[in-house]
Amino acid sequence: MNKNYDQNNIFAKILNSEISCTKIDENDNAFAFLDINPQSHIHILIIPKKPYINIYDFNKNASAKEILDFWKLVNNLIEKQNITEKGFRIITNSGKDGNQDVMHFHIHLLGGKNLGRMITLNS
Ligand code: 5GP
Secondary structure, three states: OOOOOOOOOHHHHHHOOOOOOOEEEEOOOEEEEEOOOOOOOEEEEEEEOOOOOOHHHHHHHOOHHHHHHHHHHHHHHHHHOOOOOOOEEEEOOOOOOOOOOOOOOOEEEEEOOOOOOOOOOOO
16 A cells, blocks of 8 residues: 555545445446536545545556446446436545645536636636
8 A cells, every 4th residue: 555545635535435435337447426416416436445645646556447347437427317318527635736626535426517718727
């Protein structure tokens, strides 16, 4: 485990059932649940079951099977949500400049409406 991984982060607590969530789907290595503060009609969080801080940590240190299972779950969700044709957006925030709040790697799967332009740079 990355020495900087905080084992008390909220998603670690969701994984060990200390905190409840609305589960959507899971497989051996990944877990999907609804975001508590949805930013779109569809707003699902997908996380690896093992402890990785961000996408860099995950890509660098997860096994090939973990990485494959993670992205398989993402594609299964895209199919089940019926957004393969209509489209969607995937976001992953990392670190301070990325404004990451929860320090367990996750991606946001957003869809169900037109999501507008990707990003606004304020300064
Ligand atoms: P980040 O800013 O780290 O990319 O996103 C963290 C996300 O986790 C936010 O969209 C926030 O709404 C969501 N979140 C924070 N706490 C909880 C929680 O206890 N349960 C669920 N389901 N989502 C949470």
